[in-house]
Amino acid sequence: MSAATLIRNGRIEADDYQWPDDADPIPGRGRIVVGLDRWRAEADALNRNDLQVGVALPNTADIESLEHGVLERPLLVLCFPGFADGRAYSQARLLRRRGYHGELRASGDAVVLDQLQSMMRCGFDSFALRADQDPQRCLDAHRAFDLAYQPLDAATPLVSRLRRSTAP
Amino acid sequence: MYQYDQYDQRLVDQRVAQFRDQTRRFLDGQLPEEEYRALRLRNGLYIQRFAPMLRIAIPYGLLASRQLRMLAHIARTYDKGYGHFTTRQNMQFNWPRLEDVPDILADLASVQMHAIQTSGNCIRNITADHLAGVAADELVDPRPYCELTRQWATFHPEFNWLPRKFKIAFSSSTTDRAATRVHDIGVHIVRNAAGELGYTIYVGGGLGRMPMIGHAIREFLPQAQLLSYLDAVLRVYNRLGRRDNMHRARIKILVKDLGPQRFAELVEAEWAQVRATADGAALDFGDADLQRMATHFDAPAYRTEAAADRRYESAIAGDSAFAAFARRNVREHRVPGYKIVFVSLKGPGIAPGDITAEQMDRVAELADRYSFGELRATHDQNLVLADVAQEDVHAVWSALREIGLATPNIGLLTDMICCPGLDFCALANAGSIGVAQDINDRFDSLDHLYDIGEIKLKMSGCMNGCGHHTVGHIGILGVDKKGEEWYQVTLGGSAENDATLGDRTGPSFSRDEIADAVQRIVEVYLEQRRDEDESFLACYRRIGMAPFKAHLYPTEVAA
Ligand code: SF4
Numbered sequence: 001m002s003a004a005t006l007i008r009n010g011r012i013e014a015d016d017y018q019w020p021d022d023a024d025p026i027p028g029r030g031r032i033v034v035g036l037d038r039w040r041a042e043a044d045a046l047n048r049n050d051l052q053v054g055v056a057l058p059n060t061a062d063i064e065s066l067e068h069g070v071l072e073r074p075l076l077v078l079c080f081p082g083f084a085d086g087r088a089y090s091q092a093r094l095l096r097r098r099g100y101h102g103e104l105r106a107s108g109d110a111v112v113l114d115q116l117q118s119m120m121r122c123g124f125d126s127f128a129l130r131a132d133q134d135p136q137r138c139l140d141a142h143r144a145f146d147l148a149y150q151p152l153d154a155a156t157p158l159v160s161r162l163r164r165s166t167a168p
Numbered sequence: 169m170y171q172y173d174q175y176d177q178r179l180v181d182q183r184v185a186q187f188r189d190q191t192r193r194f195l196d197g198q199l200p201e202e203e204y205r206a207l208r209l210r211n212g213l214y215i216q217r218f219a220p221m222l223r224i225a226i227p228y229g230l231l232a233s234r235q236l237r238m239l240a241h242i243a244r245t246y247d248k249g250y251g252h253f254t255t256r257q258n259m260q261f262n263w264p265r266l267e268d269v270p271d272i273l274a275d276l277a278s279v280q281m282h283a284i285q286t287s288g289n290c291i292r293n294i295t296a297d298h299l300a301g302v303a304a305d306e307l308v309d310p311r312p313y314c315e316l317t318r319q320w321a322t323f324h325p326e327f328n329w330l331p332r333k334f335k336i337a338f339s340s341s342t343t344d345r346a347a348t349r350v351h352d353i354g355v356h357i358v359r360n361a362a363g364e365l366g367y368t369i370y371v372g373g374g375l376g377r378m379p380m381i382g383h384a385i386r387e388f389l390p391q392a393q394l395l396s397y398l399d400a401v402l403r404v405y406n407r408l409g410r411r412d413n414m415h416r417a418r419i420k421i422l423v424k425d426l427g428p429q430r431f432a433e434l435v436e437a438e439w440a441q442v443r444a445t446a447d448g449a450a451l452d453f454g455d456a457d458l459q460r461m462a463t464h465f466d467a468p469a470y471r472t473e474a475a476a477d478r479r480y481e482s483a484i485a486g487d488s489a490f491a492a493f494a495r496r497n498v499r500e501h502r503v504p505g506y507k508i509v510f511v512s513l514k515g516p517g518i519a520p521g522d523i524t525a526e527q528m529d530r531v532a533e534l535a536d537r538y539s540f541g542e543l544r545a546t547h548d549q550n551l552v553l554a555d556v557a558q559e560d561v562h563a564v565w566s567a568l569r570e571i572g573l574a575t576p577n578i579g580l581l582t583d584m585i586c587c588p589g590l591d592f593c594a595l596a597n598a599g600s601i602g603v604a605q606d607i608n609d610r611f612d613s614l615d616h617l618y619d620i621g622e623i624k625l626k627m628s629g630c631m632n633g634c635g636h637h638t639v640g641h642i643g644i645l646g647v648d649k650k651g652e653e654w655y656q657v658t659l660g661g662s663a664e665n666d667a668t669l670g671d672r673t674g675p676s677f678s679r680d681e682i683a684d685a686v687q688r689i690v691e692v693y694l695e696q697r698r699d700e701d702e703s704f705l706a707c708y709r710r711i712g713m714a715p716f717k718a719h720l721y722p723t724e725v726a727a
Binding site: 064083084085086087089090091093094097110112114117118119121122144145146147148149150151152159160162163164 | 173175176179182183186190203206207289319320322323324325326327329330406407411441445447450456457460
């Protein structure tokens with residue numbers, strides 16, 4: 001998983017997180033990603049100053065009832081298990097609505113050129129590209145549409161706002 | 169009607185460019201087949217029994233003459249010279265080449281048309297009353313609300329990968345002509361006791377293999393807040409709708425499994441959260457937005473002197489063929505001196521909803537000359553010239569008659585809804601077009617048809633129910649019995665305000681028997697009705713299934 005090319009902050013970056021298996025011991029320091037279950041089971045051991053812990057959420061997780069500790073993580077990873085399974089889009093919006101400010105990463109089969117812009121607009125800011133993707137082309141994915149009808153994100157100019165400003 | 173501004177045009181153009189690139193990547197082997205499939209569906213492109221099929225959006229059924237001319241051009245250039253109007257007010261072409269589709273979409277974009285979200289598991293084309301703006305029983309014109317909703321739904325990034333397709337229909341009149349209660353969301357525009365405009369929201373209706381009538385989950389929603397409420401419904405569905413079985417993935421199953429009450433609570437809770445953030449207000453219609461949108465649908469420049477002209481009445485008196493047309497295909501207009509004229513796409517010898525390129529061009533001409541350059545597609549698969557001065561109706565009729573589109577059968581038995589069936593659809597169990605022909609032949613005497621009066625006959629080639637058979641007064645469903653085509657019949661369905669699902673008559677009928685079965689059903693009705701004013705539906709509701717059964721299956725009853 002960590003082998004995937006990562007697009008973050010609009011450029012290709014190295015993934016600075018380790019992804020230990022659930023059975024592996026927790027390292028002494030550094031950045032790691034664990035699943036939600038492990039985070040809950042071992043929160044005390046994981047909540048240390050010398051460790052930066054991201055949490056990967058299954059796409060069935062109920063964001064509204066998520067405990068605060070999770071929302072304070074520096075990284076949350078949402079999963080798209082199939083190309084056409086869009087549940088994590090709503091999860092992303094709900095996380096941002098609940099005030100989550102950290103890195104929000106998309107992972108899985110839908111993290112492809114044709115879906116990146118929609119993910120960005122729903123609040124994702126980091127993308128573990130599917131292995132077959134051309135990273136250079138994916139860097140331009142946000143250019144497919146340079147306007148939007150829905151008031152979702154600050155980055156894409158909103159049609160209704162443009163209309164109000166140009167109305168006679 | 170609505171005119172794109174530079175922003176709408178830019179988005180549609182960018183979509184064409186995106187799809188051109190996706191098609192190129194697919195043809196180059198860079199885009200997996202399964203993914204291209206999902207992407208092309210969102211641009212209206214299916215692969216059907218014989219060839220790709222392209223479904224073009226006609227938002228809420230409204231079409232300008234130049235757009236119809238473009239459809240004629242596409243039919244001629246890229247297809248076999250004809251097109252097909254669907255039960256969702258869209259147009260389908262059955263023979264385009266996949267490689268040509270980006271060019272077709274570019275042609276469409278040049279007249280402010282597209283095929284966006286006409287297929288796939290996303291929010292589909294918004295439909296509405298085909299008499300919007302001219303119907304006498306209308307509270308307000310629903311089209312400004314439809315267009316605002318269309319824009320919100322277009323490329324909505326969160327709701328493009330739903331568990332299943334999602335259809336929204338609007339109605340604003342006492343007669344629901346848009347079948348809203350068999351949609352995923354039906355929006356009824358209403359006024360509350362305080363006189364304020366708003367909506368009643370129905371959720372979870374649908375046809376197909378588990379037909380259901382939608383439940384009212386909110387009695388009154390204030391006018392400004394429509395989109396935030398739809399947003400909440402869609403979010404609950406996107407999170408909780410089933411994805412393990414595509415036959416149980418529509419929102420109607422979620423509503424049924426949770427119970428309408430519980431589903432409504434979840435929506436209300438989500439909606440409260442949306443309202444509590446800036447998102448809620450950001451989605452609200454401002455008064456200025458609504459007004460600006462409404463001006464796109466302003467009434468055309470009707471002439472007041474049109475009401476004084478008497479030529480319409482004298483033409484009726486002097487010509488019985490025209491009188492028949494006036495009686496069946498012309499409806500009263502809200503404005504004195506004007507008429508609503510139906511163009512029948514249900515003549516003998518053509519598949520319901522089919523129209524040739526030449527006919528499209530001629531109808532476009534008539535729209536320009538007599539109906540302010542606009543026309544509408546109905547969900548019964550006919551066309552409407554909605555604003556014809558009464559003095560011109562005779563000329564319109566003559567012109568329609570020359571091109572075979574003046575069959576005076578609107579609302580009658582032969583004005584049936586019918587899906588493409590085995591002739592075009594890969595999913596079909598049985599043919600529907602041939603059966604439609606047989607029934608047409610059987611009832612070819614117009615006098616007989618008039619005597620029967622209003623009957624909605626609806627036919628689908630399989631359980632998916634694209635022909636809306638479950639809400640037909642008479643419904644016919646193609647089923648497969650050991651490789652043979654058989655037909656199951658239901659009676660008493662309705663898609664109007666009193667929406668109900670039809671009841672099955674009993675064992676299905678073979679291809680040879682089905683036209684006869686329809687005739688027997690009609691015979692029972694004619695014999696049992698109280699008088700000519702008792703409609704088929706009213707009669708069925710009064711007398712029930714037994715007399716029909718007895719006449720349809722005489723030997724079984726005797727045995
Ligand atoms: S009802 Fe069935 S046969 Fe008819 S168009 Fe729909 S899927 Fe095809």
